[in-house]
Amino acid sequence: MLRIWRVGLLSGLALAAAPAQAFVAYVSNEKSNTVSVIDTDSWTVTKTIKVGQRPRGIEFTRDGKFVMVAVGDDDTIQVIDAKTQAVVDSLPSGPDPELFAQDAAGKILYVANENDNTVTVIDLEKRARLGDIQVGVEPEGMTISPDGKILINTSETTNMAHFIDTASRQIVANVLVDARPRFAEFKHDASEVWVSSEIGGTVSVIDPQKHEVIGKVTFEIPGLRKEAIQPVGIGMTRDDKTAFVALGPANRVAIVDVATRKVTKYLLVGQRVWHMAFTPDEKYLLTTNGVSNDVSVIDVAAQKVIKTIQVGELPWGITIAP
Amino acid sequence: MTIRVLAIAALALAAASTAARAADPRYPNWPCTQAKVPEISLAAVWTGPALDDAETKWKDDAKVTALVSKLSARKTPMDEAEKSVKEFLAASAADKTANAKLLFAGLFDTLNAQRSQVMNGLERVSRKQREAADRIREETIQLQALQGAASRDDSRVEALSNELIWKTRIFEDRNKVVRFVCEVPTAIDQRLFALGRVIQQEME
Numbered sequence: 001m002l003r004i005w006r007v008g009l010l011s012g013l014a015l016a017a018a019p020a021q022a023f024v025a026y027v028s029n030e031k032s033n034t035v036s037v038i039d040t041d042s043w044t045v046t047k048t049i050k051v052g053q054r055p056r057g058i059e060f061t062r063d064g065k066f067v068m069v070a071v072g073d074d075d076t077i078q079v080i081d082a083k084t085q086a087v088v089d090s091l092p093s094g095p096d097p098e099l100f101a102q103d104a105a106g107k108i109l110y111v112a113n114e115n116d117n118t119v120t121v122i123d124l125e126k127r128a129r130l131g132d133i134q135v136g137v138e139p140e141g142m143t144i145s146p147d148g149k150i151l152i153n154t155s156e157t158t159n160m161a162h163f164i165d166t167a168s169r170q171i172v173a174n175v176l177v178d179a180r181p182r183f184a185e186f187k188h189d190a191s192e193v194w195v196s197s198e199i200g201g202t203v204s205v206i207d208p209q210k211h212e213v214i215g216k217v218t219f220e221i222p223g224l225r226k227e228a229i230q231p232v233g234i235g236m237t238r239d240d241k242t243a244f245v246a247l248g249p250a251n252r253v254a255i256v257d258v259a260t261r262k263v264t265k266y267l268l269v270g271q272r273v274w275h276m277a278f279t280p281d282e283k284y285l286l287t288t289n290g291v292s293n294d295v296s297v298i299d300v301a302a303q304k305v306i307k308t309i310q311v312g313e314l315p316w317g318i319t320i321a322p
Numbered sequence: 323m324t325i326r327v328l329a330i331a332a333l334a335l336a337a338a339s340t341a342a343r344a345a346d347p348r349y350p351n352w353p354c355t356q357a358k359v360p361e362i363s364l365a366a367v368w369t370g371p372a373l374d375d376a377e378t379k380w381k382d383d384a385k386v387t388a389l390v391s392k393l394s395a396r397k398t399p400m401d402e403a404e405k406s407v408k409e410f411l412a413a414s415a416a417d418k419t420a421n422a423k424l425l426f427a428g429l430f431d432t433l434n435a436q437r438s439q440v441m442n443g444l445e446r447v448s449r450k451q452r453e454a455a456d457r458i459r460e461e462t463i464q465l466q467a468l469q470g471a472a473s474r475d476d477s478r479v480e481a482l483s484n485e486l487i488w489k490t491r492i493f494e495d496r497n498k499v500v501r502f503v504c505e506v507p508t509a510i511d512q513r514l515f516a517l518g519r520v521i522q523q524e525m526e
Binding site: 179180198199221222223224225227228230248249250251268271272291292 | 346347348357358359360361362363364365366367369508511512515516
């Protein structure tokens with residue numbers, strides 16, 4: 001009896017001390033038209049949700065209750081209820097939505113519509129369209145400054161990062177970067193914006209006050225053709241010390257020292273790595289590998305790939321519950 | 323009728339120019355959305371031991387060359403291919419590492435060559451499509467001029483519009499084929515990476 005009690009106590013303790021807090025990651029699979037749900041405790045796919053056609057940009061609402069996914073070929077953004085893990089609603093975007101960004105309060109959503117050169121502004125509470133902003137050709141990357149005042153949108157064809165004043169919804173500056181900019185990310189202290197260029201093979205570091213490129217991150221991997229290095233997704237740790245850059249068909253993620261803008265290490269992940277997301281405790285970074293149809297799990301502190309999880313076809317975006 | 327012809331031609335050309343945007347200045351004839359990587363680098367797909375002379379010697383091994391051609395064929399399903407790799411290496415005993423290197427070297431060579439062929443074909447077709455688009459554009463202008471002429475020659479108008487319909491249809495069909503073939507280099511990348519992964523796992 002005593003032993004049973006002891007065992008019970010021990011297992012209770014073990015449970016309480018379980019190190020990994022379980023989070024939930026949602027991955028959009030562009031080709032199979034599904035979203036894979038990953039449990040970060042068991043590192044397995046626990047559910048596959050059928051969504052609209054060509055799901056790409058994907059993000060949790062700030063309250064963690066819903067997941068929004070841009071389904072480009074259906075010209076809308078679908079809303080998944082995180083509790084029931086089913087599509088419950090849709091948001092009015094423009095044609096072919098690809099990526100989007102929400103303000104810090106989670107009230108306003110800005111959507112890049114690849115096909116009509118606009119950014120749609122949506123009220124998330126009312127789920128209604130507030131208006132459109134005319135931007136460059138093939139808008140793609142989207143990010144919002146930590147204070148919510150500036151929205152950055154990159155245009156794949158004009159090779160620019162557009163700085164948009166969210167109050168007036170007017171473009172206030174255009175900054176030229178290298179060919180085919182794909183993604184933009186602010187430092188948490190708002191002092192820099194990093195913009196990746198897929199064809200240019202670089203990340204431009206922009207001063208958001210002066211609207212000037214103040215530096216560039218370059219990549220070189222021994223034995224790899226330059227063309228294979230195609231930077232897309234960027235993730236920065238909350239202390240702004242380390243950045244991770246996904247390098248597409250180089251099948252690697254570069255770890256960059258933010259202060260010196262130099263690569264310190266390359267990690268081999270899966271094929272054609274594009275986007276990534278940290279777990280909220282920043283212990284892990286998950287990347288989507290579009291061609292090998294899997295997700296790599298990187299241990300952030302150890303700077304090592306610890307796991308590969310098979311998902312649907314052409315995994316594109318990823319978001320993790322806050 | 324002719325208005326429809328003109329509309330179709332205009333649509334086809336618009337579609338062609340959409341495909342041409344966001345092009346890589348290094349490869350103006352590259353028609354696919356995926357940025358062009360001319361050849362697969364070894365470092366992108368192989369983290370095993372250096373291949374050394376396996377890079378040339380694989381061709382001298384009859385067993386390896388036969389297996390390479392079977393595994394490189396897209397008609398061989400991936401699970402069957404992976405099974406063959408495992409069986410071959412399991413039967414290699416002491417030569418396992420050497421055989422694994424030979425097999426991967428053969429796959430790397432063969433699939434890279436296959437991929438280059440497809441990519442060259444894509445660029446050739448894309449160049450021809452651009453020329454075809456120019457001709458359709460010219461003939462559309464000619465047709466408009468014929469229709470607007472004071473003494474309109476109906477038989478010529480009809481002949482030219484029929485020709486335009488035909489050319490536009492071929493143009494559109496080829497565009498569809500190009501979009502489809504653009505997936506092939508990626509499918510080859512995928513096959514090479516997956517087979518490389520199995521070979522490396524079996525070596526451990």
